Amino acid sequence: xxxxxxxxILEGLVLTLKVSALSLAIAxxxxxxxxxxxxxxxxxARWSAExxxxxxxxxxxxxxxxLIFYGGQIGINRLADAQGWGYIDIPPFLAGVLTIGFIFGxxxxxxxxxxxxxxxxxxxxxxxxFALSRTQVLWRIVLPxxxxxxxxxxxxxxxxxxxxxxLVSIIGLDDMVHRAGLAxxxxxxxxxxxxxxxxxxxxxxxxxxxxxxxxEARYSLGVKxxxx
Amino acid sequence: MDWKxxxxxxxxxxxxxxxxxxxxxxxxxxxxxxxxPLAVARVSPRLWLSRPVWFFTYVLxxxxxxxxxxxxxxxxxxxxxxxESMAWVLLKNAWFCAWLAFTMNSTAYTTEIFAGALKxxxxxxxxxxxxxxxxxxxxxxRVLLPSALRRALPQYSNEVVGLMHATAIAxxxxxxxxxxxxxxxxxxxxxxxxxxxVAAVIYFVLTFSLVGIFKLLERRFLRHLRTQSVGxxxxxx
Numbered sequence: 001x002x003x004x005x006x007x008x009i010l011e012g013l014v015l016t017l018k019v020s021a022l023s024l025a026i027a028x029x030x031x032x033x034x035x036x037x038x039x040x041x042x043x044x045a046r047w048s049a050e051x052x053x054x055x056x057x058x059x060x061x062x063x064x065x066x067l068i069f070y071g072g073q074i075g076i077n078r079l080a081d082a083q084g085w086g087y088i089d090i091p092p093f094l095a096g097v098l099t100i101g102f103i104f105g106x107x108x109x110x111x112x113x114x115x116x117x118x119x120x121x122x123x124x125x126x127x128x129x130f131a132l133s134r135t136q137v138l139w140r141i142v143l144p145x146x147x148x149x150x151x152x153x154x155x156x157x158x159x160x161x162x163x164x165x166x167l168v169s170i171i172g173l174d175d176m177v178h179r180a181g182l183a184x185x186x187x188x189x190x191x192x193x194x195x196x197x198x199x200x201x202x203x204x205x206x207x208x209x210x211x212x213x214x215x216e217a218r219y220s221l222g223v224k225x226x227x228x
Numbered sequence: 229m230d231w232k233x234x235x236x237x238x239x240x241x242x243x244x245x246x247x248x249x250x251x252x253x254x255x256x257x258x259x260x261x262x263x264x265p266l267a268v269a270r271v272s273p274r275l276w277l278s279r280p281v282w283f284f285t286y287v288l289x290x291x292x293x294x295x296x297x298x299x300x301x302x303x304x305x306x307x308x309x310x311x312e313s314m315a316w317v318l319l320k321n322a323w324f325c326a327w328l329a330f331t332m333n334s335t336a337y338t339t340e341i342f343a344g345a346l347k348x349x350x351x352x353x354x355x356x357x358x359x360x361x362x363x364x365x366x367x368x369x370r371v372l373l374p375s376a377l378r379r380a381l382p383q384y385s386n387e388v389v390g391l392m393h394a395t396a397i398a399x400x401x402x403x404x405x406x407x408x409x410x411x412x413x414x415x416x417x418x419x420x421x422x423x424x425x426v427a428a429v430i431y432f433v434l435t436f437s438l439v440g441i442f443k444l445l446e447r448r449f450l451r452h453l454r455t456q457s458v459g460x461x462x463x464x465x
Contacts, residue, residue, distance in 0.1 A: 055432070058431065059431050060395075060407070061393065062396040062397060066407075066414075071425075074420055159290075163292040164292070165292075167292075167294060170294075177294065177295060184302065190299075191303035194295055194302065195303065198291040198292075198295045198299060201290065201291045205289075205290040205291075206290065
């Protein structure tokens with residue numbers, strides 16, 4: 001099947017999935033830090049989170065990726081030079097994952113901020129009244145309840161992120177799109193290979209939509225659905 | 229920062245900005261024209277109308293734009309029938325392929341935005357319109373679309389900014405847009421700030437110009453939804 005290139009494409013799929021999953025984890029970390037900074041009482045924290053989300057959302061993903069990929073490499077080596085560490089090579093995989101995670105962290109910041117605000121204040125106040133610490137209130141009371149409100153935005157960002165992972169082929173990562181390009185060049189059948197890749201992406205997004213709707217249903221147990 | 233390189237490459241960036249904006253304008257115009265009728269079909273109770281539109285938007289929103297562009301630009305050349313056909317004059321042109329890919333992709337998202345706004349129409353509005361004897365085309369052109377398209381403005385502005393950012397992908401099929409210029413400058417001088425940094429500033433300015441334009445449009449078209457400040461209401465009373 002696919003002129004014998006199916007295993008090669010599937011290896012690329014593994015890389016695509018690795019990039020997407022790791023970026024998602026990094027994006028969640030950035031998103032949570034960003035959301036707590038935006039809701040913090042410190043003006044400096046609010047201000048830097050605002051700069052972060054505005055800058056990232058004002059630029060194309062591809063340009064940010066190229067900027068961080070090439071710029072980060074030079075920046076780190078300047079630092080390494082000054083410290084006398086010698087040349088440091090950032091692998092494209094790390095650069096890609098960090099970049100996508102950093103970009104979608106900005107989008108998740110907004111999602112998480114909205115979700116945290118959607119949890120009634122009384123919940124956190126009650127926790128504090130029961131002498132829980134601020135960290136305990138965050139982890140045991142606010143976060144579990146904000147998940148339900150965060151899922152729709154989270155699902156949206158995950159879908160965009162899977163598709164954005166195709167861009168890592170441009171900075172030289174050996175993902176599905178890159179593999180398809182190589183196979184297309186040798187077999188002269190670009191339509192076949194890009195179509196196959198498109199189908200795999202469509203499967204990934206369809207499965208994600210299904211799973212996330214189940215997760216949302218799970219977290220919405222006990223919440224009455226609006227009846228029209 | 230080497231300003232000489234920035235100044236020397238400025239004419240290239242101006243050309244890049246033109247390419248980006250022209251690509252954005254033609255793709256937006258065609259996707260808007262396609263989306264309005266498709267959104268009407270999408271919300272139709274007739275399944276043979278709404279199902280195909282649903283399928284179209286589902287497939288285009290479920291696959292990366294980069295892959296869609298590659299299928300059109302690189303992929304279609306695989307078939308001899310295509311290469312021998314009249315359409316080949318267009319399909320071997322990178323501009324045409326980019327326009328086609330961006331139009332189809334943006335149409336899918338815009339159709340869903342407009343359809344969502346149509347679905348959110350208050351039932352009373354439709355009942356009132358029917359009571360006045362409006363139906364079919366008149367109902368849509370006089371009542372449903374004017375209010376739905378207004379309501380869709382905030383989300384539509386996101387789609388427009390998103391499409392502007394997506395045009396950066398055209399740099400992968402030989403079009404010399406802002407991103408391509410930056411990649412060339414970087415390749416020639418190996419200086420990131422002078423290449424991608426400049427491109428980032430340009431995209432940033434473009435993004436906020438678009439956001440500003442849509443703010444003005446919203447002020448104009450969503451005036452009836454603006455909440456009056458308490459102070460102004462008291463002063464008037």
